[in-house]
Amino acid sequence: MTDESVARTPESRAQTVVLRPKRWRRLREALTAGGQRAGGFVRAYFVEQDPTFWVAVTPALVLAALIFVRNPGSNYIFDEQEALLANPYVNDRSLGFLASLAEAFQKDFWGLPPTRSIGSYRPIPNLIWRGLWRLSTLPWLHHWVNVVLHAVNASLLASFAFVLTRRRGLAWLVGGTFLCSAVLTEAVTGVVGIADVLGGFGVCLALHALRGPWWSMPIAVMAASLFGLLSKESCLVVVPLLPWVAFVAAPALHPGRPLRFVRPWLALIGAVAALVLYTEIRRRYFFAELEPETPTSVPDGTSVLVRTFYAFLDWFRQPRLPADPINNPLIDADFPHRVAGALRVFSRGVGQILLPWRLSGDYSFPQEPAPTTLVFPESVLGALWLVGAPLVGVFAAMRLLWLRDRRTWREIDAFTRALRAEGDRFAREWEAAKSDAARAEVLNRHESLLRGDTVALPYAPEPQPALEAVPFVAPTVPVAASEPALASALEPEVESAPEPAPPAAFAVPVAVSEPASASALELEVELAPEPVPPAAFAVPVAVSEPELGSFPASGVAALPPSPAPDRWWVITSLSLIAIGLVWFPVAYFPHSNIPVILPTVRAERFWYLPAIGTAMILGLALAALVERLRWRRLGLYLAVGFFGVQVLAARVHALHYTNDLVFWRATKWASPNSAKAHLNYSVMVGARGQLEERLVANQRAIELAPKWAMAHVYLGDTLCRLDRTDEAWPHYVRGFELANNDSNLIALGYQCLWDHGAIERRRDDILALGAKKEHQGSWLAWLGSEVVYNGKEHGGVPAKYRPRGYDQGPKE
Secondary structure (H helix, E strand, O other): OOOHHHHOOHHHHHHHHHHHHHHHHHHHHHHHHHHHHHHHHHHHHHHOOOOOHHHHHHHHHHHHHHHHOOOOOOOOOOOHHHHHHOOHHHHOOOOOHHHHHHHHOOOOOOOOOHHHOOOOOOHHHHHHHHHHHOOOOOHHHHHHHHHHHHHHHHHHHHHHHHHHHOOHHHHHHHHHHHHHOHHHHHHHHOHHHHHHHHHHHHHHHHHHHOOOOOOOHHHHHHHHHHHHHHHOHHHHHHHHHHHHHHHHHHHHHOOOOOOOOOHHHHHHHHHHHHHHHHHHHHHHHHOOOOOOOOOOOOOOOOOHHHHHHHHHHHHHOOOOOOOOOOOOHHHHOOHHHHHHHHHHHHHHHHHHHHOOOOOOOOOOOOOOOOOOOOOOHHHHHHHHHHHHHHHHHHHHHHHHHHOOHHHHHHHHHHHHHHHHHHHHHHHHHHHHOOOHHHHHHHHHHOHHHHOHHHOOOOOOOOOOHHHHHOOOOOOEEEEEOOOOOHHHHHHHHHHHOOOOOOOOOOEOOEEEOOOOEOOEOOEEEOOEOOOOOOOOEEEEOOOOOOOOOOOOOOOOOOOOOOOOHHHHHHHHHHHHHHHHHHHHHHHHHHHOOOOOOOOOOOOHHHHOOHHHHHHHHHHHHHHHHHHHOOOHHHHHHHHHHHHHHHHHHHHHHHHHHHOHHHHHHHHHHHOOOOHHHHHHHHHHHHHOOOHHHHHHHHHHHHHHOOOOHHHHHHHHHHHHHOOOHHHHHHHHHHHHHHOOOOHHHHHHHHHHHHHOOOOOOOHHHHHHHHHOHHHOOOHHHHHHHHHHHHHHHHOOOOHHHOOOOOOOOOOO
16 A cells, blocks of 8 residues: 555654644744734833824724624614615615705705604714715615724724823723723614714814814814714704813813813804804704794793703704604603603613623613602612712812812923923934944933933823934933943944833843953843943933833933822823713713603613713723722733623624624513513514514513504514414504504504405404594594405505515605
8 A cells, every 4th residue: 555644654653743742832832922922012002102093093993893893794773774774865866966965954864854854863974874875785884984983983082081191001091991882882883873973073073173272273163063963963062061171171282371261162162153053054954844833831930041941942943753652661751750760771871881781772661661759779879970970070170270280281391392302402413423422422411311210201292203213212221331432332223123112110231341342342131120320321212101200310400390190190080080070971961861852761872972971980990990009910900801891792782783683682682671672573583484483572562561552563463474363353453543543553454464365354343443433534544444445456555555664665
């Protein structure tokens, strides 16, 4: 036999066995080394670079894609049916480019005119959807807009936090907390969440607009806020929030000329101008076809504040929103119980921010029912968050004034300017020096800049191009030199070193023995934390996170002192606390069902704007765990665990968007008391021919909501499809009587009875049902007589009255 495996001798086989572990060891060592290099690169990226927008956006895009991207084969899920597939504006191919631009401002979020509007006014999402619809009709493509925008928003937030605090690690944590927040999965992974992320983009731009000079701030704030409002109307929260941020952050954003009591008014002017423009655009282009509404009557004896609020609502004129107690049980509650229920929902939302245990696409009745009492633990906790948190934030701002943070920022600004000027002079003189002796003299003259123990700057407000142009920045590699020529000899070593310098806690002294000649230098390198000998000078090679401190006595004449580290930590922390604790309750308030009743009792996408504030607070808490906890390793583990929980929960919830069946199965598990979740799940399994399972889900929905017309009609429809029309009829009757003007439900039931040959047997019952006094002139009476007398002509219910099928476009 010539088979090679058989022809091998025992010796060769033994040799193979011996060599195989070596190969695996080499592979393991190579993988370990590669992992260490990759880890070092990642660590250096975040530790050694300031989180400016262009630095932060690359990792943000990668992480956002890994966490939130849904299955490419997913179909239209939940509201995506109406928002994309059935959107008449998005699907209208008869409009030209300019006509489509104008038409976008005359349609609501669902592509409907004001006479048929069922939702909000958001032109910009419609424009983006229409543009992408020409490329592809896959929902997977459309949701990528949300993913990219979410990464951009996280990068903008991180860069703003860095400008606000000059603390690199803290800024990275603020942006990362916002990026990985699992409660935002619905807004990022679901296509309909585009309104939230676009609104967040406008708000983040408005925050950065506060960094501009005073004369341009109102215009920049107005433009950014108007973009956010045209994306989602809840961005009106910029009116109170931007002036507050301008007040707290003025010394940090403008240390030379804070104008702390002027800039908030400029920000308010810009935000109010944006709100006025948005409202007038909506009134002139969207409400033009409607008759003016009668002003809301205000009871006599009400306060001026209440009257002003009602006057604002009459002017703002929100489009008519659907009112369904199944979607929002607080609709039927009186005001005190509505507030108690809203506070409970708010406290649960804060809990989801901290620990996203169960994320759900629906919280309908009776998952979030109206409370029966006013005072209970969750309502009290919600009140503390909604009222107590802003009060603590205001106290933090007052504390900043007491600590004179303006003076601290001026000291930091003077220090950074002096250090930058010193660096510029060093760079010019170093380039001008041609000999070794001249360069040694430059090093000695700028010893105060180059010594590692002189760097007290926390973070410069801008990059330092002069220092970056030289191969030297701090911390230090001390070099004890016996000859001035050594500086020139070491220059190639420093410039070509690809690895980052060790942390500031370590010094790498290079002791030089007396060389035999100028060309032969014997270097003895050892790690030593001891201070540098007085005769040595220091050559800085990389910047890590320097600690605040003060300059030594020698060489400090050119550089002003910097503030103490504890003072710096307190001031920056108080700034984030003052902004974050006021931000998230105020940003959530329009969605709270307290000022205005919304169509939905609770939705996780409502937390997109409030999460900007919670990210500041959580980022600060995580930074304190890592930097201030005595057992720093424990703090690091806690921070990693927090991010691990957020990322895992977000990724799992994003996988729920695999298809509509998976989505509603997960929803009924996360919200087991939601009748809507069970009913929608029944539709999904029924569309796949699993009628018996659909029947079980229908029955569960009726158990949870026995007075819900849709649940009864859908149960009758399931029995009808199983050819159990006699059992279906009582459920049809119950549903028809509960909603005698819902043409879609009535047409659905009668069409199924027609298809299964039951109309003729139920002829008298159908006519008698429509002849009842309470149903005269209703859709129930008209469609009943139409299917009885003209059913043969139309094949049942006339086609234009039949409900739109699942995954179908808009009805003609």
